[in-house]
Amino acid sequence: MPHHGNEEEHNTSASQQNTQGNGQEPVIRDNRKVDPVTGQARHPEGGQSAPGAGSRAGAADSDGDALAQAEEILNGVDVPAEESVAQGAPAGSAGAEAAELRNDLLRLQAEYVNYRKRVERDRAVAGEMAVIGVLNSLLPVLDDVDAARQHGDLTDGPFAAIATKLENALKTYGLVRIDETGVEFDPTIHEALIQQPGEDIEVDTVSQVLRSGYKSGDRVLRAAQVIVAVPA
Numbered sequence: 554m555p556h557h558g559n560e561e562e563h564n565t566s567a568s569q570q571n572t573q574g575n576g577q578e579p580v581i582r583d584n585r586k587v588d589p590v591t592g593q594a595r596h597p598e599g600g601q602s603a604p605g606a607g608s609r610a611g612a613a614d615s616d617g618d619a620l621a622q623a624e625e626i627l628n629g630v631d632v633p634a635e636e637s638v639a640q641g642a643p644a645g646s647a648g649a650e651a652a653e654l655r656n657d658l659l660r661l662q663a664e665y666v667n668y669r670k671r672v673e674r675d676r677a678v679a680g681e682m683a684v685i686g687v688l689n690s691l692l693p694v695l696d697d698v699d700a701a702r703q704h705g706d707l708t709d710g711p712f713a714a715i716a717t718k719l720e721n722a723l724k725t726y727g728l729v730r731i732d733e734t735g736v737e738f739d740p741t742i743h744e745a746l747i748q749q750p751g752e753d754i755e756v757d758t759v760s761q762v763l764r765s766g767y768k769s770g771d772r773v774l775r776a777a778q779v780i781v782a783v784p785a
Contacts (some may be wrong), residue, residue, distance in 0.1 A: 695719075696764065702716070730766070733759065734760060736759050738758060742766060742768065744776040748781045751785065752785065754782055754784055763780065
């Protein structure tokens with residue numbers, strides 16, 4: 554049969570006609586990139602790769618920190634593995650590998666959460682220690698303010714206003730003065746310098762404060778130096 558045009562097109566057309574004439578069924582090729590059964594990506598050149606292999610390699614080669622790598626693994630692998638189990642993956646090597654991968658990711662997620670909690674706790678402790686350091690450095694200044702007030706130098710005037718503002722500002726950071734009298738002696742917040750017999754008391758009682766003490770929250774920055782009245 555004479556033909557005109559491209560020889561390759563003619564041969565292809567003839568081959569298709571011969572196939573239909575011989576009664577053979579047409580060949581259907583599945584070119585989908587995702588396996589509908591396992592949910593894994595297909596790789597024509599090297600076959601199906603192990604679940605999570607690409608994410609693991611990407612996390613290992615990433616220049617980010619450990620937290621970014623963990624989030625990349627969790628976001629990139631956890632969902633496909635969960636969908637694979639939910640769709641009823643076969644109980645073979647693929648199912649066992651998916652279960653093992655999910656357990657590894659759960660452990661990684663727990664370690665990540667614990668790490669974040671530890672970092673937040675350390676940050677809070679560091680901030681508290683910084684505030685305590687500043688308060689300790691200002692205690693001698695407060696002692697001078699108390700001495701000036703006892704001598705009547707801060708009854709009025711600009712310096713009295715400055716001293717009051719300083720004390721109020723430190724209170725906002727949790728600084729509490731220990732200067733009460735008539736209370737039971739507590740060795741955790743009081744330092745007894747003098748003991749003297751007292752009347753009408755049944756326990757050791759603070760009768761006079763020689764130097765005020767301070768605390769911040771539950772932490773005692775400095776114990777108060779006191780005179781203690783003891784039962785006669």
